[in-house]
Amino acid sequence: MLTLIKNAEVYAPQHLGKKDLLLVHNKIGYIKDYIDIPTDFVDVEVVDAEGKIAVPGFIDSHVHIIGGGGEGSYKTRTPEIQLTDATLSGITTLVGVIGTDGTTRTMTNLVAKARALEEEGLTCYIHTGSYQVPVRTLTGKIEDDLILIDKIIGVGEIAIADHRSSQPTVEEMAKIASAARVGGMLSGKAGIVNVHVGDSYDHLKLLEEVVETTDIPIKQFYPTHINRNPHLFQEGIRYAKKGGFVDFTTSSIPKFLEEGEVKCSKGLKIMLDEGVSISQITFTSDGQASLPDFNAEGELIGLQLGKVATLYQEVRDAIVHEGVSIEDAISVITKNPASILKLQQKGTIAEGKDADLVLLDQATLSVQTVFALGTKMVENGAAIVKGTFE
Numbered sequence: 001m002l003t004l005i006k007n008a009e010v011y012a013p014q015h016l017g018k019k020d021l022l023l024v025h026n027k028i029g030y031i032k033d034y035i036d037i038p039t040d041f042v043d044v045e046v047v048d049a050e051g052k053i054a055v056p057g058f059i060d061s062h063v064h065i066i067g068g069g070g071e072g073s074y075k076t077r078t079p080e081i082q083l084t085d086a087t088l089s090g091i092t093t094l095v096g097v098i099g100t101d102g103t104t105r106t107m108t109n110l111v112a113k114a115r116a117l118e119e120e121g122l123t124c125y126i127h128t129g130s131y132q133v134p135v136r137t138l139t140g141k142i143e144d145d146l147i148l149i150d151k152i153i154g155v156g157e158i159a160i161a162d163h164r165s166s167q168p169t170v171e172e173m174a175k176i177a178s179a180a181r182v183g184g185m186l187s188g189k190a191g192i193v194n195v196h197v198g199d200s201y202d203h204l205k206l207l208e209e210v211v212e213t214t215d216i217p218i219k220q221f222y223p224t225h226i227n228r229n230p231h232l233f234q235e236g237i238r239y240a241k242k243g244g245f246v247d248f249t250t251s252s253i254p255k256f257l258e259e260g261e262v263k264c265s266k267g268l269k270i271m272l273d274e275g276v277s278i279s280q281i282t283f284t285s286d287g288q289a290s291l292p293d294f295n296a297e298g299e300l301i302g303l304q305l306g307k308v309a310t311l312y313q314e315v316r317d318a319i320v321h322e323g324v325s326i327e328d329a330i331s332v333i334t335k336n337p338a339s340i341l342k343l344q345q346k347g348t349i350a351e352g353k354d355a356d357l358v359l360l361d362q363a364t365l366s367v368q369t370v371f372a373l374g375t376k377m378v379e380n381g382a383a384i385v386k387g388t389f390e
Contacts, residue, residue, distance in 0.1 A: 077101070
């Protein structure tokens, strides 16, 4: 199967200029200034990308693919993600996690859903565990999960600084990070620890104490929800300047923003202005998670659903409203997560890499066409491949 994309303005995410791209099955075969179609050759699908920007397929590395929530009892358990939730948003790679509910949401469910999404055309990985410590793994050991289960690339999301967490100690978190690090080394995977950071003023102190008192490097941790309030955001800047990764959560509601949550597009601009390296910053959606609102006593008073569509919306806002360059803005959902998670075939447009591509309208920056592993999933903003039950 050959697909020739003609006349695209390519951001790989670095700007390459106008190029032709030849997709060979599920890989990017060639990137040239001009590629001609020979006569008397096999069929080649030609996509005219004049007026379009080509960027790498988006990576959403924190999604509750089997659903999450449940903080308001059983009826508030959120639904599973569907294929077109991702593809219509330009997302070609997902990383699934379990959150608050580590009882009715299980690792076997997570593995099965990841494989189902791959059968439908996406790339999908998962982390082992949930909010809880001790970590509930698939095989009984973090190292074994990482070494023996191809889909498992890290641990998490482990909750800290939150009334819903297991209140892990420094020693417990160090042992989790150590097991993840060794499992990652032995399997060639990232072995990162994905950390849910709550509203508590403890902020990132637990992670910093592990780094200060052990040999665990700061980049073994991948803390998320850094933009959830102004004081955590400021601590996130300080943490990033120490060399740590910081992840912003794009799913939100107006009430959270009114109460001080930092809008991702604005937060990206602020961090860059503060001197944080773009390579340390990512966006994730927290898609299919509940967005719970608690009162001062920790009682649930409201609930909405996280959406993966917010991932690119915030990137677009950063470009259009905050003046962040396309290269930097696109990096937080392509090159950066691919690097952090050691997804070597993902995140950049280069010969030999996976053929995950998004064509954006040059004028509006809207998602027009999406290729996942060389298969056209979305055309002219409409899904042409749908999930099994869609």
